Amino acid sequence: MKHFDFDVVVVGGGHAGVEAVHIASTLGSRTALISLDKAAIARMSCNPAIGGLAKGQIVREIDVLGGLMPRISDQAGIQFKMLNKSKGRSVWSPRAQVDKRLYEKNIQLSLAALTNLTIIQGECVDIATEDDRVSGILLRDGSFVSCKSVVLTCGTFLNGLIHIGDRKIRAGRMGEPSSDGITEALVERGFKAGRLKTGTPPRLVKDSINWEKTKMALGDESPAPFSYRTKGFSPINEPCHQTKTSTACHDIILSNIQMSPMYSGDVFGTGPRYCPSIEDKVHRFSHHDSHTLFLEPEWLGSDQIYINGFSTSLPESVQIRALRETPGLESVEFFRPGYAIEYDFFPPSQLKATLESKQISGLFFAGQINGTSGYEEAAVQGLVAGTNAVKHIENKYPLVLRRDTSYTGVLIDDLITKDTMEPYRMFTSRAEYRLLLRFSNTDRRLIETSKSAGLIDDAYYDEIQKKLELTSQVSQALSSSIAPDEINPRLLQAGEAEIKQKTPANKLLMRPSVTITDLPTRLFENISISEIEPYFVWEAYLEAETEIKYDGYIQRQLRQIDRLKHQESFILPVSIDYLSINSLSLEGREKLNNIRPETLGQAMRISGVSPADISILSVVLAKSKR
């Protein structure tokens, strides 16, 4: 029986696990990654894309927080697009189609370069503790790995069960065995576990598709990278294609819908409503004649095509028959069918804002095991959990991000205060301070936190600082005045009222249809942009403009934050016995007792806890303090 000794052990090599081990070893901890299959580390199990609405913002945050995903996505991206470009700059979200193989390979290479990381192929079956503190983990082969912190990032592998029609396969992903034992071991220690479900569409044979019947869709001409580290960014622009389902396709699905395990009652886990299966879409929105399907390459030159929008757990034969009623797919063949997968998760209300378990000190959870979905959501949790696993050992201040500075803060706060009933994915509307959480000001929001937690080195800090300095230079330039004849022709063109006297540029920018590009270039003549990537020069100008255009709203959001500051920083004692506070509402008592929030701010966000409950809690606490 082998025996290993580490500081931090991370169980699972998906996107959460990768970021956790990367940051932990970067922070200087002796780190181990336990993976069922070394070759599958950083595998993209579902769609071949990173970023997207609200997720693109998270990827940027991962970059400023020193993570790997953004940099490798820039390297492996084959088509980049800024989503929501027509809908307001705080919801602009970058997305990349990614070469899955290259992504996996480059992540694995990055991990191989880390000197204090050891990758162990094996299956974790139990957690060892001493006095409610983690002391190590046990592997299936009997080996013991002793350590001070554990991060569990088991994804969909815990008791994973794949459904295709009435076929059931025990697996963590198609073709990979599930992981059994951890759930039972933790439940025995008093953890609550639940069951969720997600799905993936079929993979099609490229040559079986009649591409002429599909519509081509390209990415942006001058795309945005995710990472400040990316130099000379000029990725290829590989096309994707679109087609639409037909009524004949819908008929086949509807007449076979009982064969879907979701409808036959075979699946117990709750699936995500924002990513419904095709049978769900056809059934619930029967008045829609067709649904758009996206054909995306799995990697550059791939012979496999991912069909986005056709997630399904119908029997393979039904999947094929339905798809063959779709233009361009008349003689389509599969590499593998779509499937649904059920897996165990641990309701994250059992965690602190550090992602450490409230019950067992040194035990952290990140990713789908917390009931989330998405590579990006998983990755950033891995990053936070990995960081805090190290801070825990070093007894240093943990990394806890706030709702008003990051989507990461919103994500984790939502997870620990809400009982997730379906896989959680990020939406911009979950962020009450959305106007402040722009992808283009991620640097300003997070750079100091990241630096002081040691997540980025001085060189990278200085790199990001250059863009921030440029932004303030541009803002400075915008305070100078413009003469009427310098701008009036542009104003006329835009249908705006002309100016009669010299006017400060930033005042003109407050007009909705005036942009920074309308202003005379002489304003910016003295600004130096050397050593800054062209894309980030553009972003600095964008930010300077945004700060002016959105000033009124930004100030209003800041006031909202200010109003709640006291509650957010008010720490609730761990020992408080909510059930004995009779003046609290019954529901409030139960919710508070179950979730045991760390701050008054968290308590306020728990559904079922009323403002009156919060008042009473404040008073009771004042009493007990004496």
Place this chain on the structure above:
Amino acid sequence: MNTPTTIVAPATPHGVGGIAVVRISGPASYKIVQHLSGVALNIRYATYININDLSGNCIDRGIAIFYKKPGSYTGEDVVEISCHGNPVIVQHIVDICCELGATLAEPGEFTRRAFINGKLDLVQAESVGALIQSQSAESASLNLRLLEGDLSKIFAQIKHVLLQSLSSVEFELDVSEEALQPNLQKDLFQNVLLLVDGLSTLLDSYQRGKLLTQGAKVVIVGSPNVGKSTLLNRLVGFDRAITSAEPGTTRDPVDVNLTIGGVSVSLIDTAGLRSATGEIEKEGVSRTLQYAKSADCIIEMYEARETNKEVLSFALPDSIPRIHVFNKTDLLESHKIIALRKTHKNTCFISALSGKGLDELESKIKDTLGLNRALSSDVALTTARQKDSAKNALASINNALGLLSQSTLELELISFELHEALQSIDRILGKTTPDDILNNIFGAFCVGK
């Protein structure tokens, strides 16, 4: 931006009492009271102040005490105003403070602030805990009543339209990667106009709603011996006020309660207005004016034989509706009355002694107070908190309307304004979470690739 808001609320229970206390806490509290009283306050000194409304009319007199931070209940600057214990006056003072920049305190907010600033000890905490409990119980029962009523239905409708609009906007921002829904701008515009309409109507109803729950005050003024006390006695049905042929019999205002049009009306008979000679009578006249100033309606009474005799009506506030009454028609020949009616169109002709014309007067009072509209089926805002919410919501909705009128559709800003409006409505109906909006989206739109 780091300054907390200034909050205001009655600190004594709702209802009629000897005195009532309005408490204002926060950095602007001193300035607000200075503004409404026109005098400077010394720290911890009881200052006798005039409580003026925004146009400078004195609505009551009372005592103000200024507690400088941290030596106050909440640990912030606090001013407490003791006024007469009349719910109408208390409400009015709270309204004035809000106009001057304060916001209505949430239940328990004073205590929360006191707690945050470390001002509570064990005994205080216990007693205040009980208070908060009763407050929340009160607000709970209030909410319950609201939930059963038509008012909540209207608020729920407003909320429904808001949620619908927000869902369309959030669908665009959060889910859709395709072109904007057709008609989005037009639909939003229509919805927002609906909201402006609904909220404006509700706000208009505030005054009426207040009368319903808190009653109206009707003051009878006039020269001595025109029959004011006789009218009061006649309306209430028994001899409440002393009447005599001698002018100036009534010196202290006399107050009776009766019900007119389903509303509790406090009818007040006052000392006759004239250039008084005696000390006591002088004081009586000054009180009459004071009462008249806080009335919802003034009955200005003349003797039908001496209609051109000037009452001191110039001293009465213009903003309060008045009913002109000619009394003692029993002493006048009928052709003279007919002639008078022609020259005085909006005047009630009565005989308080015989009871003639009193129906007409009663109906006139109802008209003036706005009680003739079908109140039971109609809906009105009744509390200042509701008014505050509706007002804030309307302000946000108007901003959204402005944004929707621009050529470029700034959806995230529209969403921000709609969210703010929703938060205002939520103060009445309870919390909306982001999940409510997402649920709506998932229900209404086919989402996901």
